[in-house]
Amino acid sequence: MDINRKFGLTLAAFAVLGVLAWTTLSDEPVRVFDVSISLRAATLCVLGLFAVRAGLYFLRARLEKSAEGRQSAAAEEVAKPM
Numbered sequence: 001m002d003i004n005r006k007f008g009l010t011l012a013a014f015a016v017l018g019v020l021a022w023t024t025l026s027d028e029p030v031r032v033f034d035v036s037i038s039l040r041a042a043t044l045c046v047l048g049l050f051a052v053r054a055g056l057y058f059l060r061a062r063l064e065k066s067a068e069g070r071q072s073a074a075a076e077e078v079a080k081p082m
Contacts (some may be wrong), residue, residue: 003065007058018044052068 021043052053 003058003061007054010054014047014054018047021047060080 022040025040025043027038030039031037031044038056
């Protein structure tokens with residue numbers, strides 16, 4: 001499967017999870033280590049972090065693919081007889 005398609009499906013899945021979290025979780029604060037945090041907001045932050053991680057992986061895969069293509073093009077150029 002193409003990396004672009006995987007990335008699109010991943011972002012769509014995170015969007016669906018975000019919508020489900022927003023509609024099903026309450027906005028009441030929960031105390032964690034003397035800090036009041038909304039469970040909904042905490043869940044969305046975690047989903048956002050996973051989405052950023054997926055985006056960074058996608059960018060890395062694209063950069064590696066383009067570097068690989070440049071290396072093979074350079075190797076073909078060197079191997080080409082004059």
